[in-house]
Amino acid sequence: MTKQAENTKGQCDIVEKKNKTGLMNRRQLLKAGVATGLYCAFPCSAESGALPGYNAMAASENKALYLVHCNIIDVVQGVVHLDKTVVIRQGTIDAITDGLPAPEQGAVVLDLKNQYLMPGMIDAHCHATLTGESQLNVFGVFTTLRQFKRNFIQQFAHGVTTIRDMGAMPKLLQDGLTMIAKGDIVGPRVVYCNAFTNIHGGHPDIDPADVSIFSGIAMAFAGNPCLWFKDIRELEKGMEQNSAGGASFIKLTMDNKSVMCGLSDITVYSDEHLRVIMKFAREHHLPTAGHVHTKFGFDRALRYGLNSMEHSIADAGLSDEEVLEMARKRIAIVPTMIVAQMLAAEEAYGALPPQYRTDFIANEMAIRRQYLNSQLSDDIEPSIHQANMASLENYQKYGCENLYSKGLFLPRPETYFNILLKGPGNLLKMKQAGVLIGCGTDSGVPFVYHGTLWREMEMLARVGFSNKEILQCATINNARILQMADKIGTIEKGKFADMVVLKENPLKKIEACRSPQRVIKDGRVYDVTVKT
Ligand SMILES: [Zn+2]
Known part of the structure; x- marks a missing residue:
């Protein structure tokens, strides 16, 4: 590995790597990539038969679909509209009426029995x-490939x-989209950026060049998640490729510090790079989204808008x-507080450092512990979870600063504890200032x-958001961030018929979002309480 590559290793939320001490080295990673690629060449192999599926109960493709006795959650007003009928045609909400109109001939009627x-x-x-x-x-x-397919199914369910x-x-990703489109698996609609538009050595930090024997083959099958440009020409070419491949926004990585144990500084865009990126974004009408864990990244994201x-x-x-400047420039935030809870590994410490002994963190640690030790087979392949749990032992076994040089790649818990300390205050300030929060x-x-959005939603409640605000974040605010508020995010005439049926009122009890009864996408209704 070159000195420069060594110095520019960045935070990586792509994958961690395994060597004889437990984590994957680059060579092994790329081997896995090759196998993954080969497996992906046959996405509908026998394995997919064992994946969880759900009953399609009704659809609006050929006939009108009437959902009757619905208590509609109005996320904008924060109120419930009782006993409504929603008429869906060809995947779109066609009408919302009071009570029970006489359905037209041939229409399918589904009684929601005053669920939400x-x-x-x-x-x-x-x-x-x-x-x-x-x-x-x-x-x-x-197992990895099976989990890849489950990712979409779990989100949907x-x-x-x-x-x-x-x-x-x-x-x-395209393989996944094809499987969803063909109906091989259920899954959400996907808005994507393709590869990160990241500078060489920037986040995330797996350099295919380090494992040249396998990298070409693996990337040929799975695609390279890093754009990793070296000059302006490569940068522009990469952005064009991403966009030609269906990307509808540009993902940037703004930080100057790695979050990996044993690493510190990572390479950053020059001002010229950022000017070129922002110009490309404007000309192609592509929103920009920046990974930001540091004040350095925040300042730049703020400056460049x-x-x-x-x-x-x-x-x-x-x-x-x-924060007011952020609001003025209409810069939204997607806080992902739950990743801080999960990566704040208390296992790294014999005793938690005094600065982290706050009530908020103690409560988050208790929730994290309880989650990690619960039955998670609906959330993840059990063998993956077991291996994750085992990897936590490496913190104390080797010490955070020594992990990277030993070929062990774990995130630095300090970063995430500090987010738990600073994040809630910053986020509440943004809310106060009217920043759009997703x-x-x-x-x-x-x-x-x-499939754990409910965990982020409940964490926002603990940070200080009302249920109404949380529901807005997870629906209409996100729709605005995706620039799709004319299509999704509320239950309104003309929008896609994407809805969720809940037993209880989430405005009163946010935990109702944990267990949907039915999920409706494009006017197709699935019972998600029973796996087929
Ligand atoms: Zn991410």
């Missing part, structure tokens, strides 16, 4: 081609009808002026599993 109907939820920050593994097992590639993929292996900042910062409390999980990152 809310807009389909949106996970505005996830990585659909990543499987939440901190240890990839070369011999477990079938938890009421997420749209996801925004924030950095993917582009070809693998990105459309959204992703995650929360660890190293500063923001001033009123900074809701996302960062699922695909180790320990953050797909």
Whole structure:
């Protein structure tokens, strides 16, 4: 590995790597990539038969579909409209009426029996081609691929009808989209950026050149998640490729510090790079979203006026002026607080350092512990979770600063504890200032599993958001961030028929969002309480 490459290793929420001590090295990773690629060449192999599926109960393709006796959650007003009928035609909401109109001939009628109907939820920050593994097992590639398909299914079964993929292996992502389109698996609609528009050595930090024997083959199948340009020409070419491949926004990585144990500085865009990127974005009408964990990244994202900042910062409390400037420039935030909870690994410490002993953190740690030790087979392949849990022992075994040099790649818990300290205050300030706040999980990152938007929503409640605000974050605010508010995010005539049926009123009890009864996407209704 070159000295420069060594110095520029960045934070990586793509995958961690395994060597003889437990994590994957680059060579093994790429081997897994090759196997993954080969497996992906046969996406409908026998394995897919065992995947969870759900009953399609009704659809609006050929006939009108009447959902009767619906208690509609109005996320904008924060009220319930009782006993309504929603008429759906060809996947779109055609009318919302009072009571029970006489359905036209041939229409399908589904009685929701006064359950609650809310807009389909949106996970505005996830990585659909990543499987939440901190240890990839070369011999477990079938498990990885099975989990890849489950990622979409799990999101859907938890009421997420749209996801925004924030950095993917582009070809693998296309395989997933094809499977959903063909009906091989159920899944949300996907808005995506394809590869990260990242500078060479910037986040995330797996350099295919280090494993040249396998890299070409693996990337040929799965696609390269890193754009990693070296000059302006490569940068422009990469952005054109992403966009030609269906990307509808540009994902940037703004930080100057790695979050990996044993690393510090990472390479950053020059001002010229950022000017070129922002010009391309304007000319192609592509919003920009920037990964920001540091004040350095925040300041630059603020100066250049990105459309959204992703995650929360660890190293500063923001001033009123900074937050007001964010609101003035209409920069949204997708705070992904739950990734901080999960990556704040208390296992790294014998005793938690005194500065982290706050009531808020103690409560988050208790919730994290309880989640990690619960039955998670609906959230993740059990062998992946077991391997993740085992990887936590490496913190104390080797010490954080020594991990990288030993070929062990784990995130630095300090960064995430600091986010738990600073994040809530910064976020509440943004809310006060009128910044548009979305809701996302960062699922695909180790320990953050797909279909857990409800965990981020409940964490926002603990940070100080009302149920109405949380529901807005997960629906209409996200729809605005995706620039799709004319199509999704509320239950309104003319919008896509993307909705979720809940037993209880989420305005009163946000935990109602944990377990949807039915999920409706494009006018197709699925019973998600029973796996087929
Ligand atoms: Zn991410």
